[in-house]
Amino acid sequence: MNDRRPIELEAGWRSMQDGINKLKRLLEGEPEEQFDAEKYMHLYTTIYNMCTQKPPHDYSEQLYSRYRDAFSAYIQEKVLPALRETRGELLLRALVHRWENHKVMVRWLSRFFNYLDRYYISRHSLNTLKDVGLIRFKEEVYKELCGRARDAILELIRQERDGEQIDRTLLKNVLAIFIEVGMGTMEAYEKDFEEALLESTASYYKRKAAAWIQEDSCPDYMLKAEDCLKQEEERVVNYLHVDSKAKLLNKAEEELLANNETELLEKEHSGCSVLLRDDKKQDLARMYRLFQRIPKGLEPVADMFKKHVESEGMRLVKEVTEAANAKKDKDSGKPTKDSGSSHEQQYVREVIELHDKYLQYVNDCFANSSLFHKALKEAFESFCNKTVANSSSAELMANFCDNLLKKGGAEKLSDEEIEETLDKVVKLLAYISDKDLFSEFYRKKLSRRLLWERSASDDHERSILARLKQQCGAQFTSKMEGMVTDLQLAREKQQTFEDWKKGQAKQLDIDLSVTVLTTGFWPTYKSVDLALPKEMAEGVEQFKAFYEATTKHRKLTWIYPLGSVTMKAVFNAKPIELVISTFQAAMLMLFNEEEKLSWTEIKERLNMPEEDVTRMLHSLACAKYKLLLKEPAGKTIAKTDSFKANWNFTDRMRRIKIPTPPIDDKKKVVEDVEKDRRIAIDAAIVRTMKSRKVLPHQQLTIEVVNQLQRMFQPDFRLIKKRIEDLIQREYLARDEENPNIFKYLA
Template sequence: MNDRRPIELETGWSYMENGIKKLKRLLEEEDEQQFSAEQYMQMYTTIYNMCTQKPPHDYSEALYDRYKQAFSLYIDEKVLPSLRDHRDEFLLRELLKRWNNHKVMVRWLSRFFNYLDRYYIQRHSLHSLQDVGLMRFRDEVYVEMKKKAKDAILALVEMERDGEQIDRTLLKNVLGIFIEVGMGSMDTYDADFEAYLLAESAAYYQRKAAAWIQEDSCPDYMLKAEECLKAEEERVVHYLHVTTKAKLLRAVETELLAKYETRLLEKEHSGAAALLRDDKKDDLARMYRLFLRIVKGLDPVADVFKRHVESEGMKLVREVTEAAAAKKEKDAGKLSRDTGSAHEQQFVRAVIDLHDKYMQYVADCFSNSSLFHKALKEAFESFCNKQVAGSSSAELMANFCDNLLKKGSLEKLSDEAVEETLEKVVKLLAYISDKDLFAEFYRKKLARRLLFDKSASDDHERSILARLKQQCGAQFTSKMEGMVNDLQLAREKQQQFDDWKQAGEKELPIELSVNVLTTGFWPTYKAVDLALPREMVEGVEQFKEWYEGTTKHRKLTWIYALGNCSLKANFDVRPVELILSTFQAALLLLFNNEGGADETLTYADVKERLNLPDEDVMRLLHSLACAKYKVLLKEPNTKTIGKSDSFRMNTKFTDRLRRIKIPLPPVDEKKKVIEDVDKDRRYAIDAAIVRTMKSRKVLQHQQLMLEVVGQLQRMFQPDFRLIKKRIEDLIQRDYLERDKDNANQYRYLA
């Protein structure tokens, strides 16, 4: 049975007040002893007893109210008066001190009144003692002081921006109050401080930017902008809340970068174009870093980059075109074998160097951004598809590769350098729209290198084909790979033929080497029925006998125009070894008969005995009688061949070299290549149209055009007029028909 007398409210509270006064004296740093364990227990027990008494002596509700009042009383007596006396940084220091004291007071009082938390507050779903204590400070101190505190903080932030040292720890701790009074929400921090910070920051940088844009160069302005952004990021680290970072940086970026981007990039002597012109890579990298921060900020930078690269490329095109024109004018009237070729070689090399340079820019300055890769691609596509000195880039690149891969190349490069250069040329090919034209020119050159043993290295030949295959697909290189493999097989066949001759003891009056080629892989060559000299006939017959004995259902077609011979010519002064085409050798051997050195043959005699057309006879006679090495003497002694001319051996011919090569006048193969490519394109367009219509059955004109272009543009840029023409042709040939009700729609006819 409990016979304890109840504690009256005023009696108990009087005792509690003494404890609260002691706590206040401690907070005010007056001369006072700390609470002993016994005093603490007495305070706790008093509250406990007053809350556990039977009604009407259960004073839980009254004590909850008086707990609140204890804070309000202290705030009115001590806290607010001390704060109202301070300004600026001193106010912040006092506010922080009062806040820390308040938290100590909450901690102690909530311990004394702890029993309320455990039972009364839970039962009645009220705010906890901790929350009530914080709410007293929020409602009575923070609400009154937040504007002054905010103004003081912003003033210090501006001082720091202007280069003064401030107490960052103080700011961090005071801003902690703005966050803590939100009691788990960032609303008070956002509304009472952050919104003002963002507005002030925007205004501050608006003033700075307006001054800097007038007086600073683009690099100087960017340097300042970057330093400011870095300083703002540090500000967040040291005293602002992390959620402020993105918003603050956005505000600063808007004022410093977004609003002035156009003016910055277009500054006359220091904008983006000037930085590219002067190779200011560090400044360009800074420009990239800065404008990466703003939405679509890099688009104008990429556009300037594209225009600059395009301009550099067009300058190369103009230089080479002008140099070739000047050389052509200088060589007018002379027989120039390869006008402008050196300049054109230099052009491809210059384009490679230009590509290397700006690929390095994309990597070093623009972080390999896809936007800048695209700008570089578009710039190179623009000038790489222009005519250069009357030639397409496709032809020039094929010629460049030929020069690189043949023996006696003008560019003396190591194997590694050749491989590296080939890789770069193949990369450039990606920018060429007429890849099929490159393929045809390259195939012609490859054929000459292989057939005339001009290729410097099989490894390099296979290496570039592997790169081309990777870049353009297997179909692109299938014929070229077939050509290289043919030559390998031809060597094996030659060995088999030699073994067959040896086994059958079949001797030939001449040494004979034959390359057997597969028709489908090689360019088309004109087969001329040359009347072979008797010295050669026996070798051809023997090879046919052996070949027909080892293979079935295969027909040999002899392409004498591609053959070459080595003849020993016994002139009066001394013998000279002549390296000739089969045609030239056959012509000279006409003079190697009983008539002796004095025999004279007319133009008609030569034509009849060789069984060749005029075009070939003219070229042969010109090379032997009118060019550098005059092995034949001509009557009359003019520089052109006439059908009434007569010829005899120049027995007095001599040269300082014991072995000389007599070239035929060059034939312009360009026209033939372009004709072949045009023909192949017509077939490709027909195939694409039929393939598309077969799968779709019915299609609108515009859709068909787009699908055909999509299929073909990897190899060439098809002409819309040509596609239209091919559609009409296929309609006539009953592959397609126009819809009866809609002329703009086609149907596939199976």
């Protein structure tokens, strides 16, 4: 039987008050012994007993209330008077000290009153003892002093921003109070400190930016801005809460960068354009790093980059056009080389160098950003599709490749350098809208290299075709690949002809080599029914006999303008070997039988077109090697002229090559391309209408452009014309009610 007498409230509390006073003296640093186990157990047991006594002696409710009041009494008596006397950094230090003491007090008292936590509090859903202690500090200390503390913190942060050393640990500890009094939420930190921090940050950097934008160059400003942002990030690491990072940087970026971007980028002697002009790569990389931090901050930089590259390209276009025009005036009347002037070759080289340079900018300064790749692409598309010295870039690039790939055409480049240059030219082709025009010019040049054995390397020829195929698709290169294969087959056919000749009774007086080509792969060449000299005619007949005997269902068409002849000419001084065209050879051989012939007689005997008669006679009578003498003498050919062989001709060389005046076939290439475009547009219209059956005009035009723009940029007027033509040919019909809608006629 338990006969223990109940502990009365006041008696029990006096005992507890002794323990609480002892704890206060310890916290205040007064002389006092630490709690021993006996004292601790006495206090714990007192509370336990007072809470487990039978009613009306269960004092749990009263003890819970007095527990709370014990904190308030200590705060009012000791804590607040001490804190109210301090300011600035001293206040912060005192606040941290008092907060640490308060947590110690909470820890000890909650142990003494632990039984309340275990039963009374959980049963009545009340705040825990620990929370009660925190709430007292928040309500009585924090609420009164948080404003002053915040101002003191912001002042220290300002001092640090201005370069002064501060106690970062102190700030971290003070801000921990703002976080902890939130009791699991960030509400107190955000509302009582962070809002003011963000406001003061914006205000601080607004002032700084206003001064720097006036005083500093763009690079100096960016250095300062980058340093400030780095320091703000360090601030978060050192004492601010991590949640503040994005908001803090956002404020700094807004004031330092966003609000001053236009003025900064357009600074007269140091802005973005000047940095690009002066190749300030480090500064440009910093500009990219900084402005990528703000929404749409890189768009103005990319736009200035695009305009700069475009102006550099347009400068090249202007320089080359002016140089070419000056050369044209100077060389007026003189024949020109077929692979473009040195100025135009230099233009393509400089465009390649320009692309290399600014592609490196995109990679090194602008972090390989797709935005800057797009800007580079648009800039190059802008000037690469301009007419340069009366030529399109498509033609110039085809000429450049020809010069690179033919024997003796390129500068002294190694195989690796040629491969690298070809790769760069093919990449530039991506910017050309008239890829079909490049294809046709390139095919013309390729045919000459292959047929006249001018190609420097089969490997390089195959290499560029592989690159073009990858860039533009198999259809783009199919004819060119066919040409290369054709030539290999032609060599095999020639060997078969040589073997076949050995079995023939009649041997030719001349060596004959024939290149058989497939019509569909090669450019169209005019076929001339030339009246060949007897020796040549016999060779042609013999090859015809061989071909008909070995090949079924194929018809030969002879393209004499592409032929070449090596003949021995016996002049009075010495014999000289001549390397000439079939036309030139046929013309010279007329003078084996006739001493003198008129222009008209030469034309009639050879059955040669007028323009070819004049061109060939010019090359033999008016150019460097005068194998024929013209009457009357002069530098131009007239239909009234007459000619005779110059038997007294001599030269220090034993073998000479007599070039034929080049034909400017640019006009024909353009005509062929335009014809192909009409066919391509027709096919695209029919293909689209066949699948869609009914389409309005605008939609049909858009779909046709989308299909064809990979090879060329179709002209809207031409599309309209082709639609009208297809209506006439009854492929399409207009809708009876709406003439802007077309129907497909199956």
